[in-house]
Amino acid sequence: MFSFLYNPGKFFIAAEKSHNYIKMTAIYLMIIGILYALVFSPDDYQQGFTVKIMFIHVPAAWLAMFTYALMTIYGILALSFKITFGYIFIKAVAPIGLIFTLMCLITGSIWGKPMWGTWWVWDARLTSVLILGIFYIIIMILNRSFDDIENGEKISTIFVLLGSINLPIIKFSVDWWNTLHQPASISKLASPSIEISLLLPLIVMTIAFKVLFLFLISLRVRAEINIRKQILKE
Amino acid sequence: MSQINKNLFIFFKSILSISFRDIKIQFRNMSYIYSIMIFFIMIILIFIFAIGPDEEQLKVYLIPILWSILILCSCISINNLLKDDYLDGNFGIYQFTGISFELIAISKIFTSWILYQLPILILMPFIAFIIEINETKIFHLIITIAIGSPILTVFTLISSAMMLTNSKNLILGSIIMIPLCIPVIIFSIGAITNDQELFTAQINILLSIFFASLAIGPWVISGCIKIALKN
Numbered sequence: 380m381f382s383f384l385y386n387p388g389k390f391f392i393a394a395e396k397s398h399n400y401i402k403m404t405a406i407y408l409m410i411i412g413i414l415y416a417l418v419f420s421p422d423d424y425q426q427g428f429t430v431k432i433m434f435i436h437v438p439a440a441w442l443a444m445f446t447y448a449l450m451t452i453y454g455i456l457a458l459s460f461k462i463t464f465g466y467i468f469i470k471a472v473a474p475i476g477l478i479f480t481l482m483c484l485i486t487g488s489i490w491g492k493p494m495w496g497t498w499w500v501w502d503a504r505l506t507s508v509l510i511l512g513i514f515y516i517i518i519m520i521l522n523r524s525f526d527d528i529e530n531g532e533k534i535s536t537i538f539v540l541l542g543s544i545n546l547p548i549i550k551f552s553v554d555w556w557n558t559l560h561q562p563a564s565i566s567k568l569a570s571p572s573i574e575i576s577l578l579l580p581l582i583v584m585t586i587a588f589k590v591l592f593l594f595l596i597s598l599r600v601r602a603e604i605n606i607r608k609q610i611l612k613e
Numbered sequence: 614m615s616q617i618n619k620n621l622f623i624f625f626k627s628i629l630s631i632s633f634r635d636i637k638i639q640f641r642n643m644s645y646i647y648s649i650m651i652f653f654i655m656i657i658l659i660f661i662f663a664i665g666p667d668e669e670q671l672k673v674y675l676i677p678i679l680w681s682i683l684i685l686c687s688c689i690s691i692n693n694l695l696k697d698d699y700l701d702g703n704f705g706i707y708q709f710t711g712i713s714f715e716l717i718a719i720s721k722i723f724t725s726w727i728l729y730q731l732p733i734l735i736l737m738p739f740i741a742f743i744i745e746i747n748e749t750k751i752f753h754l755i756i757t758i759a760i761g762s763p764i765l766t767v768f769t770l771i772s773s774a775m776m777l778t779n780s781k782n783l784i785l786g787s788i789i790m791i792p793l794c795i796p797v798i799i800f801s802i803g804a805i806t807n808d809q810e811l812f813t814a815q816i817n818i819l820l821s822i823f824f825a826s827l828a829i830g831p832w833v834i835s836g837c838i839k840i841a842l843k844n
Contacts, residue, residue: 458836510792513792520782524782526778526779530778530841534837534840537775541793542792
């Protein structure tokens with residue numbers, strides 16, 4: 380039943396079938412989420428209108444980390460169970476993760492200028508996210524700079540596994556060090572310290588970003604599978 | 614029991630002979646080791662010219678600079694560590710000896726620490742003496758380098774094993790290695806420059822990174838060598 384998650388052929392068919400549904404869901408959820416966030420949610424009593432940046436910044440940051448976690452899972456699958464779909468997935472998904480990381484960094488620095496007074500601080504959270512972006516770039520370079528494609532994808536997968544140490548560092552950096560970045564205010568399970576009128580549009584935007592991410596994955600993985608088919612034909 | 618002892622003896626003997634062979638090859642022509650030491654001193658000179666001869670500023674900046682130069686010195690030896698053995702077919706022969714590549718990787722860590730990091734560690738007290746930082750800081754600097762340089766060796770070996778089949782993009786090895794070194798430099802500089810109370814805590818974290826890299830490193834290195842040997 381779940382074989383489309385690791386079988387390239389079945390993934391291709393499933394992605395082709397669900398293409399239109401995912402696209403329309405992503406568009407509608409984006410429109411609803413942006414309207415809800417920009418128009419129908421109140422301003423923050425301290426930050427004013429700049430709090431609206433949160434609705435892009437937080438989902439992008441979550442997705443930047445989620446992409447790397449997915450790549451790590453597929454890397455373990457690829458190296459230990461010889462599932463070649465893992466290599467295809469990592470090669471296709473690394474640029475998406477890079478884009479989300481850049482989005483998170485840029486919106487964060489735009490938000491930081493009015494709130495903290497600086498565009499950039501060498502803070503634990505900010506630096507570790509920057510390193511995450513550098514890791515995505517290194518994975519992309521590693522995939523492209525070997526004569527033998529198979530070697531390149533195996534070695535970039537090993538690098539993905541090595542770099543996954545960074546994920547817990549990003550998550551807990553606000554707790555371990557004294558940082559300018561605020562600690563987590565949503566994932567406290569018992570009592571989230573965010574107002575419910577701001578939390579609801581954030582949840583809608585997060586789901587919209589997740590669906591957009593699924594859409595991008597299905598596009599890029601299908602393109603990668605097509606490229607490999609072409610290489611095999613030649 | 615005696616059979617196991619005999620096997621262990623053969624096993625250590627074979628690892629030691631591999632290490633001695635590598636050391637012998639490098640000692641036939643010492644120029645590479647000398648050039649790494651000269652490179653180290655030259656970059657310190659460049660930094661001193663850049664900062665200026667003001668003693669107060671030198672005392673603040675030179676310890677972080679020494680550590681960064683140590684990382685740079687490890688980077689320049691990346692393409693030299695495993696590639697010779699790969700190109701002249703030694704790894705292909707090791708495949709038939711029955712010794713696993715993890716153990717060869719351990720012997721490689723040992724030899725490349727002795728060849729490329731130990732000279733710098735020996736050089737370090739003299740350099741610190743010239744710079745005139747106070748004695749406890751020199752002591753801390755030498756301790757952190759003694760713990761930290763094996764970690765750097767493991768990282769250089771990982772990236773050089775990754776770069777075995779890559780012949781066109783030689784700078785990629787150091788690009789892989791430098792992000793992995795960030796925690797090492799954070800905690801070692803923290804141990805030197807912070808207060809005395811925090812010293813043992815930071816050294817403990819550094820030691821934990823050391824043991825973790827010794828445990829994981831050989832495994833990763835041997836995996837990369839096996840990937841390179843497949844074709």
